[in-house]
Amino acid sequence: MDSPYFFIVVLMVAAVAFALTPLALAWLWAKLFSPRKPGPDKNATYECGLESKGDAWIRFKSEYYLYAIVFLIFDVETIFLLPFAVAFTGLSVGAFIAMMIFLLLLVEGLIWAWKKGVLVWK
């Protein structure tokens, strides 16, 4: 009783009871009055009126990885180019060379995609 944490314990018990009592009442109500009525339609996963067909585990076309890669090239490039341009005058030679190597690697990927014909919209 004298412990300063006593009231916290009391509050915690009240909070837990506050949460559990409605759940218990709902459970009791379901037990007493409303019977469970499951069925094949009600238990169906898909709920828009149409029956689901086939399996959810289907294959996607793997060709889309090219778009993902090309997007990544430009995306990453933009993220690094902006701070590079802003801080350009204050950069050391080593930083400049490092950035150029980084750009070269990305441009290399772009050239690879270009030669592969990805950039041509068919």
Place this chain on the structure above:
Amino acid sequence: MDQGLKSELQKQGIFTTSLQEVYNWGRKNSVWPLQFGLACCAIEMIATTMARYDLARFGAEVFRPSPRQADLMIVAGTVTKKMAPQVVRLYNQMGEPKYVIAMGACAISGGPFKQGYNVLKGIDRYIPVDVHIPGCPPRPEALIHAFMTLQQKIAGQELTGANRPRHLNPDAPSEFTVPRFGAHDLEPAKNPEVWRPPALAR
């Protein structure tokens, strides 16, 4: 409890109620319709929910996009035979207790399209309809009237006993036969357990 005693107590400032009344009072004031419209009646249904007619006054402004969360299906519009299986399946997927308002001439009988080869002649052939509203389309006032009729029905439902509603009766079915496309018509063409047409005395 006796009604006379109840009103006598109320005059003395003592309010009495029963579990059944509280239960039904809560249910009738929180009927959530399924967000689902089939034809032009749906426009009137939308108008009913908007500010001018304001269905929110009856606790029914929450149109649920999922049948799992809905209590009421307003069949608003022409039910084609293509659509009928989906309507019945949606009804089956709704949780109990569930109610149906057949809104408009088409939903209750096929309406002006009754002679059409692809129009269902009333959704009550497959699912139990609680309130029918005539009209082509019914005005929002008519839908509100149907809503109040449904609320009265809910308020009068008993919690126990032989007359208790379907959702409290473990033997009553919760799912109804979903029709399939047959060679010429939906199969079955009607659910005889649900559809009881009035016999014409000739």
